Amino acid sequence: xxxxxxxxxxxxxxxxxxxxxxxxxxxxxxxxxxxxxxxxxxxxxxxxxxxxxxxxxxxxxxxxxxxxxxxxxxxxxxxxxxxxxxxxxxxxxxxxxxxxxxxxxxxxxxxxxxxxxxxxxxxxxxxxxxxxxxxxxxxxxxxxxxxxxxxxxxxxxxxxxxxxxxxxxxxxxxxxxxxxxxxxxxxxxxxxxxxxxxxxxxxxxxxxxxxxxxxxxxxxxxxxxxxxxxxxxxxxxxxxxxxxxxxxxxxxxxxxxxxxxxxxxxxxxxxxxxxxxxxxxxxxxxxxxxxxxxxxxxxxxxxxxxxxxxxxxxxxxxxxxxxxxxxxxxxxxxxxxxxxxxxxxxxxxxxxxxxxxxxxxxxxxxxxxxxxxxxxxxxxxxxxxxxxxxxxxxxxxxxxxxxxxxxxxxxxxxxxxx
Amino acid sequence: xxxxxxxxxxxxxxxxxxxxxxxxxxxxxxxxxxxxxxxxxxxxxxxxxxxxxxxxxxxxxxxxxxxxxxxxxxxxxxxxxxxxxxxxxxxxxxxxxxxxxxxxxxxxxxxxxxxxxxxxxxxxxxxxxxxxxxxxxxxxxxxxxxxxxxxxxxxxxxxxxxxxxxxxxxxxxxxxxxxxxxxxxxxxxxxxxxxxxxxxxxxxxxxxxxxxxxxxxxxxxxxxxxxxxxxxxxxxxxxxxxxxxxxxxxxxxxxxxxxxxxxxxxxxxxxxxxxxxxxxxxxxxxxxxxxxxxxxxxxxxxxxxxxxxxxxxxxxxxxxxxxxxxxxxxxxxxxxxxxxxxxxxxxxxxxxxxxxxxxxxxxxxxxxxxxxxxxxxxxxxxxxxxxxxxxxxxxxxxxxxxxxxxxxxxxxxxxxxx
Numbered sequence: 001x002x003x004x005x006x007x008x009x010x011x012x013x014x015x016x017x018x019x020x021x022x023x024x025x026x027x028x029x030x031x032x033x034x035x036x037x038x039x040x041x042x043x044x045x046x047x048x049x050x051x052x053x054x055x056x057x058x059x060x061x062x063x064x065x066x067x068x069x070x071x072x073x074x075x076x077x078x079x080x081x082x083x084x085x086x087x088x089x090x091x092x093x094x095x096x097x098x099x100x101x102x103x104x105x106x107x108x109x110x111x112x113x114x115x116x117x118x119x120x121x122x123x124x125x126x127x128x129x130x131x132x133x134x135x136x137x138x139x140x141x142x143x144x145x146x147x148x149x150x151x152x153x154x155x156x157x158x159x160x161x162x163x164x165x166x167x168x169x170x171x172x173x174x175x176x177x178x179x180x181x182x183x184x185x186x187x188x189x190x191x192x193x194x195x196x197x198x199x200x201x202x203x204x205x206x207x208x209x210x211x212x213x214x215x216x217x218x219x220x221x222x223x224x225x226x227x228x229x230x231x232x233x234x235x236x237x238x239x240x241x242x243x244x245x246x247x248x249x250x251x252x253x254x255x256x257x258x259x260x261x262x263x264x265x266x267x268x269x270x271x272x273x274x275x276x277x278x279x280x281x282x283x284x285x286x287x288x289x290x291x292x293x294x295x296x297x298x299x300x301x302x303x304x305x306x307x308x309x310x311x312x313x314x315x316x317x318x319x320x321x322x323x324x325x326x327x328x329x330x331x332x333x334x335x336x337x338x339x340x341x342x343x344x345x346x347x348x349x350x351x352x353x354x355x356x357x358x359x360x361x362x363x364x365x366x367x368x369x370x371x372x373x374x375x376x377x378x379x380x381x382x383x384x385x386x387x388x389x390x391x392x393x394x395x396x397x398x399x400x401x402x403x404x405x406x407x408x409x410x411x412x413x414x415x416x417x418x
Numbered sequence: 419x420x421x422x423x424x425x426x427x428x429x430x431x432x433x434x435x436x437x438x439x440x441x442x443x444x445x446x447x448x449x450x451x452x453x454x455x456x457x458x459x460x461x462x463x464x465x466x467x468x469x470x471x472x473x474x475x476x477x478x479x480x481x482x483x484x485x486x487x488x489x490x491x492x493x494x495x496x497x498x499x500x501x502x503x504x505x506x507x508x509x510x511x512x513x514x515x516x517x518x519x520x521x522x523x524x525x526x527x528x529x530x531x532x533x534x535x536x537x538x539x540x541x542x543x544x545x546x547x548x549x550x551x552x553x554x555x556x557x558x559x560x561x562x563x564x565x566x567x568x569x570x571x572x573x574x575x576x577x578x579x580x581x582x583x584x585x586x587x588x589x590x591x592x593x594x595x596x597x598x599x600x601x602x603x604x605x606x607x608x609x610x611x612x613x614x615x616x617x618x619x620x621x622x623x624x625x626x627x628x629x630x631x632x633x634x635x636x637x638x639x640x641x642x643x644x645x646x647x648x649x650x651x652x653x654x655x656x657x658x659x660x661x662x663x664x665x666x667x668x669x670x671x672x673x674x675x676x677x678x679x680x681x682x683x684x685x686x687x688x689x690x691x692x693x694x695x696x697x698x699x700x701x702x703x704x705x706x707x708x709x710x711x712x713x714x715x716x717x718x719x720x721x722x723x724x725x726x727x728x729x730x731x732x733x734x735x736x737x738x739x740x741x742x743x744x745x746x747x748x749x750x751x752x753x754x755x756x757x758x759x760x761x762x763x764x765x766x767x768x769x770x771x772x773x774x775x776x777x778x779x780x781x782x783x784x785x786x787x788x789x790x791x792x793x794x795x796x797x798x799x800x801x802x803x804x805x806x807x808x809x810x811x812x813x814x815x816x817x818x819x820x821x822x823x824x825x826x827x828x829x830x831x832x833x834x835x836x
Contacts, residue, residue, distance in 0.1 A: 005459075013454040016442030016630060023461070026433025036431040038466065041440075041460035048456065055473065190531045212434050221434075252619060277702075277723075283709025284695075284702030287723045291701025294810055296725075296778050302733075303723035305695075305705045311720040311763055315733075345729055359712050387523065389549075392712055394572065 001172045003029055004056035005039040006049075008068030008077055012044050021066050021156050028160045032169055033225055034062065034178035036097040044068055049080035057144055062168065067151030069134040075116060078137075081148060082121040085141065089119045097133055102133065124148075131155040136163060137204055145171065172327050176229040181298050183219040185253035185260055185405050192218050195246050206232070207239055216401040217253070217260065219224055254410060260404045261293045267411045268299040273348040275407075277303040278341035280328065281355035281371055282319040282399045302345050306337070316340030329354050329366050331383040334374035338381050345358040349410070350378050351403050355386070357395045369395055373403045382410060419452040419590045422474035426486035426495050427569055428461045439484050439574050446578045448628075451592040451643050452480065462486055467498035475562055480586065485569030487552040493534060496555075499566060502538040503559065503735040507537045510544055513553055520551065542566075545581040549573040554581060563589060573642050594647040598658040601637040603671035603678055603823050610636050613664050624650070634819040635671070635678065650774050671826060678822045679711045685829045686717040688747050691766040693825075695721040696734050696759035698746065699773035699789055707818050724755070734758030747784055748787045752792035767795050767828070769821050773804070775813045787813055791821045793828040800812055800828060 005025060011017045017135055019041065026036045037060055042048040049068065056063040068077030082089060096110075096118045103110050117134055120126060127136030127147075132155040139146040147164050149156045168174075184192055189211055200209055206226040212219040222243060224236040244252060254263040277286045287303035290296055304315050309328055312318040317340040318333055326332040337352035355371025362368035369388035374381055386402055388395045423443055429435045437459065444454045455478055460466040467486065474481040476628050486495030491721025500507060514536045521528050535552055538544060545554030545565075550573040557564040565582050567574045602610055607629055618627055624644040630637040640661060643653040662670060672681040686693055695704045705721035708714055727746055730736040735758040736751055744750040755770035780786035787806035792799055804820055806813045 013439075013444060013457065014448060014628065015441035016453075016628060018441045023430075023433035023436045026431060030432055036433070037461065038470075039431065039457075041457035041459075043455065052456075101573075190529050193531060194529060209426060210432065210434070212429055219434075279702075279705075282706075283500075283718075284697075284721055284723065285709075286706025287702025288700075288706050288814070291703075291723075291725065291775075292811055292814065296701075297779075300701075301726040302729040303702055303721070303725075304725070304733075305702065305709075305721035307709065307715050307721075308719040308763075315720075315722075315762070344733070357709075361715075391572070393710055396706070396710065403751075 001032075001034040001062065001168070001174045002037045002060040003034050003062045004060035005036060005065060006052045006056050006063060006065045007039070007041045007151070008044060008049060008052075008065065009041075009317070010043040011213045012041050021151060021153055024153065024157060025064055025066070025160060028165055029168075030177075030179075030323045031231050032165060032337060034130060034168065034172070035176035044076050046076055046083070049077060050084050053081070053084045053146070057146065061144060063144070063146040064144065064164070065148040066156050067116075069150045075119075077148065078119075078121060081124075081137070081139070081146070085121065085123055085139065090122050092118050092120045093137075095120070095126065098128070099133055110122055116171065127159055129155055130162075131158040131160055140169065175225045175227060176232045177223060177225040178232050178236045179221055179223045179291055180236055180256075181219060181221045182240075182244060182255050183217055183258065184247060184251045185217050185408060186220070187251050189213045191219050192220070192247070193247075196220075196379050199243055199246055200216070203239065203265075204235065205237060209243070215397055216405060250409065250412065253359055253405075259293075260401070260408060261289050261296075264290070264404060264408055264411065265288070265293045265296055265299060268349075268407075269295075271411070273299065274346075275300050276341045276345040276347040276350045277403075278337040278350055278352040279303060279305045280312070280337075280353055281308060281357045282353040282396055282403065283307065283357075285396050285400045286403050288350060289404060304344065310339065312340075315344060316344065317343065319373065327366070329356055329370055329372055331372050331374070332381055334372045335376070335381050338374045338376040342376070342378065349375065349407070351375050351407050353398060353399050355388075355395070357399075358392045371395065371399050371402075373399065373406055375403070382406065419450075419480065419482045419586070419592050420455045420478040420835060421447055421452050421482060422478035423456070423457040424467075424470045424474050424483045425459045425569070426462065426467060426470075426483065427459075430459050430485070431461050439569060439571055442571065442575060443482055443484070443578060446583055448641070449595070450583060451585050451598065452590075453588065462494050463502070464494055464498050467495060468502050471499070471502045471564070473565065479562060479590070481562070481564040482582070483564065483566040484574050487566070487568045491539070494541060495566065498536070499542075499555070499557070499564070503539065503541055503557065505540045508540050510538045510553075510680065513538070513544065516546070517551055534702045536725060539824050545577055546579055547573055548580075549576040556581075556585065558589075585603050593643045593645060594654075594710040595641060595643040595655045596650050596673075597639055597641045598654050599637055599639045600658075600662060600831060601635055601671055602665060602669045602675050603635050603758075603826060605636070605669050607631045607636050610638070611664070613666075614638075614661060617661055617664055621657065622653065625653060627661075634823060635817055668827065668830065673824075677711075678819070678826060679707050679714075682708070682822060682826055682829065683711045683714055683717060685826075686767075689711075689829070689832070690818075691717065692764075693718050694759045694765040694768045695761040695821075696755040696768055696770040697721060697723045697773045698725060698730070698755075698771055700771040700814055700821065701725065703814050703818045704769060704821050707822060719765050722759060722762065730755065730758075733762060735761065745784070747774055747788055747790055749790050749792070749803065752790045753794070753799050753803055754793040756792045760794070760796065767793065767825070769793050769825050771817050771821055773806075773813070773817060775817075776808055789813065789817050791817065791824055793824045794820070800824065 124137040306312040318336040335351040341350035358368035371386040374383040542555040724730040736754040752770040759768035776786035789804040792801040
C-alpha cells in the first residue's frame with residue numbers, strides 16, 4: 001500500500017508556513033503499514049494541481065491531498081480534482097445544514113463563500129469534518145483512492161483519525177507491521193553505521209533500519225512488515241536484540257519515545273535523587289531542557305544562571321582566587337559551581353557549564369567554543385572540556401546536550417558502583 | 419527566475435522529520451526575487467530521485483536539492499545526480515584534506531564512509547561547507563542550474579547564504595528588489611490584517627506584503643521589485659512608512675533582523691540597565707531566550723530558576739505567608755520574586771514567571787495553563803495573568819514570549835516617563 005502526498009498552497013511555496021501536515025500524515029500511515037513513497041507541493045494553480053495529481057496517482061495506490069480548500073482559496077483544488085476526474089458538481093445539502101448549525105451557534109450569518117463550499121464533485125464521498133467548515137472528500141477510481149482534506153492541521157488530523165485511516169484499513173487491509181526504536185547518545189551517525197554495517201547487510205528483506213540523527217543522538221528504528229504476523233513479531237524482537245548487542249552499552253541511552261531528558265528524569269525518580277544546575281554559557285538552556293519533561297518538578301529543584309562573575313562568587317561560592325588563577329572558563333570553576341549549586345539549592349546532584357559561546361570573547365588560549373562542563377554529588381565530580389564551533393546558538397545547544405549526556409553517564413556509573 | 423525544490427530522505431517521507439528546509443530556502447529565494455513554483459519529496463531511492471530531478475528541471479530554471487548526502491545514505495543522491503547527467507565520478511582531494519582537519523581537531527580517525535564522501539560527479543562545482551563534512555555541489559547544463567546541499571538545516575543555511583544565493587544572483591541577475599521588514603508584538607495576524615486591509619488593496623503591482631507569524635509576533639515584509647531601481651527604492655520607503663503609521667505604535671516592536679530579545683538588549687544597553695530573571699514555570703527558557711543574543715552578558719547578570727518552593731523562599735525571599743495565602747501561582751508571588759531577584763542578583767530590572775505548565779498540577783481555580791508574569795524595578799512592578807492551553811512545551815514558549823513582551827512594554831514606559 002503506497003501513498004503519495006500532495007500539499008497545496010502558495011503559502012507553502014513561499015516559505016510562510018512550514019508543512020507539518022505531511023509528517024503527521026506519514027505517522028498515521030506508518031501505523032497501518034502504508035508507505036509514503038513521494039510528496040509533491042504545488043501552489044493554488046489549477047493546472048499545477050492537475051499535474052501533481054497525475055504524477056501522484058501514477059506512482060502510488062493512494063493519493064492524500066491537503067490544502068487549497070477553504071473560503072479564500074476560490075475552490076481551485078475542488079475544481080482541479082473534478083477536472084482531473086472529468087466530472088461535474090452537485091450541491092451537498094447536508095454540508096449546508098451543518099454549516100448553518102455551526103454559524104447559528106456562533107451567531108454569524110452564512111456567507112456566499114461558505115455556501116459555495118457545499119458544491120462537491122459528483123463522484124466524491126463526503127467525509128464529515130467536525131473540526132471546521134470544509135469537509136473532506138474521498139474518491140475511488142480504477143482501484144486507486146484519492147482523499148482531499150483541509151490544510152488546517154487539527155482538521156486534517158481529525159479526518160485522518162476518524163475517517164481516512166479506518167477507511168484505508170478496510171479498503172487495503174495492509175501488512176502487519178511492527179517498529180522498535182532505540183536511541184544512542186554521544187556518537188555520530190557514521191560511527192553507529194560502522195557498528196551496524198554487517199547487521200544491516202544480513203537483515204531479511206522484510207526488515208528495514210532507519211537512522212534519525214539529531215544533536216549528539218541517533219534514533220535507530222527497526223521496522224518489520226510481512227503478511228505473517230507471527231514472523232513479524234518474532235523477527236523484530238530477535239533483530240532488535242541483536243542490534244542492541246552490537247552497540248557499546250554505554251551509548252544506548254533509551255527506547256521508543258524516550259528522550260535524553262526523560263531518561264535522566266526516570267533515573268533520578270527511581271533513585272530518589274534531586275537535581276540542580278549552575279549555568280554560565282548555557283544561560284538557562286540546560287534547565288529548560290530538563291523542565292520540558294512533564295513531572296520534572298519531582299526531582300529538579302532549580303538553577304542558578306550565573307552569567308556575571310559576581311553571581312558565581314556570591315551565589316555559587318566560586319572563590320575569587322579560582323576565577324583569578326584559572327578563569328571563569330575552567331575545570332576548577334565548573335567544579336566549584338557544582339559544589340555551590342548542591343549546597344545552595346540543597347540538591348544531591350548538580351550540573352555546571354561555563355564557556356565562551358561567542359561570537360566574541362575568545363582568546364588565543366580559550367577560543368570561542370571552549371566550554372567546560374561538570375557533574376557531581378557530594379562524593380565525586382567529573383569535568384569535561386568541549387571544543388565547539390563559532391556559532392553562538394549551536395554552542396548553547398551542544399553544551400546542553402553534552403551536559404545532559406555527562407549527567408546520564410554519571411547516573412549510570414552510580415548504578416554500576418552501587 | 420523559477421525554482422523547484424527537491425527534498426530527499428526516507429525520514430521526510432515516514433514523518434520522522436518535519437521539513438523546515440524548504441520554507442527556509444523559499445525565504446532566501448524571495449530575497450533575490452526568485453519564485454518557488456513547486457516542491458517534490460522522495461525517499462533515498464535512486465530511480466525516484468532521478469524521476470524527481472527530471473520533473474523539477476523540466477518545470478523550473480533552478481533545481482535546489484537537499485538531503486540524501488550523509489555517510490549512511492550510501493551516496494544514493496550523488497549517484498542519482500551523476501546518472502541524471504550521464505557522468506562519472508572524480509576524487510576530490512581538497513574535501514578529503516578538509517575532513518582530515520575537522521577530524522584531527524576532534525581527535526577522531528577518518529572512516530571509510532567519510533572517505534567515500536570525497537568522490538564527486540565529474541561536472542560538479544564543489545561548494546565548501548564550513549558547517550559539516552558533506553560539501554554542496556553546483557551543476558549547470560542547458561541553461562539550467564541544479565544545486566545539491568546536505569539536509570542538515572544549518573549546513574543548508576550556510577551554503578544558501580554564502581554560496582548559492584550569491585551565485586544565483588550572479589548567474590540570473592534578477593530584478594532590482596528591496597525589502598523592508600518590521601515586526602509587531604502582542605497582536606495576532608488577523609488583527610494586523612484588519613489594520614492593513616485598505617493599505618494592501620492600494621499597493622502597486624510591483625509591491626508585495628508578506629505576513630510571517632510566529633508566537634505572539636508577526637513579521638511584515640514589504641517587497642518591491644521592478645526594472646527601475648529608483649522607483650523601487652522610493653516606493654519601498656514611502657509604502658513602508660505608510661504601513662507603519664497605520665499600526666498602533668505600541669505594537670511595532672522592531673525592524674529588519676531585530677528580534678524581541680535583541681530589541682530588549684539594545685534598550686537595556688542604551689539605558690545602562692542590568693537584568694535578571696526569576697523563573698518557575700518557564701524553567702530557564704526565559705534566560706535562554708535572553709542569552710541567545712550575542713553580547714547579552716553586558717546587561718544580563720543571571721537568573722534563579724526556582725522550581726521548588728524552598729528555592730523561592732530561601733533564594734528569592736518569597737514569604738511563606740504569601741505562598742500559603744495566595745499560592746505559588748499568584749500575582750503576589752511573582753511580585754515578590756521580582757523584588758527578590760533584583761536584590762539577590764543586584765540588578766535594576768527583573769522578570770518573574772510562575773504557573774502551571776501541565777500536563778498535571780491543575781485545579782478547578784487554577785487550571786493547567788494559568789501563568790503569572792511580572793516585571794519590575796525598585797520603584798514599580800507590573801504583573802499579568804495569562805490563560806494558556808494544555809500543552810506543556812507551548813505553555814513554556816508562550817510564557818517566555820509574554821514575559822519578554824511585558825519587559826519590552828515596561829522599558830517603553832520608562833522612556834515615556836523619562
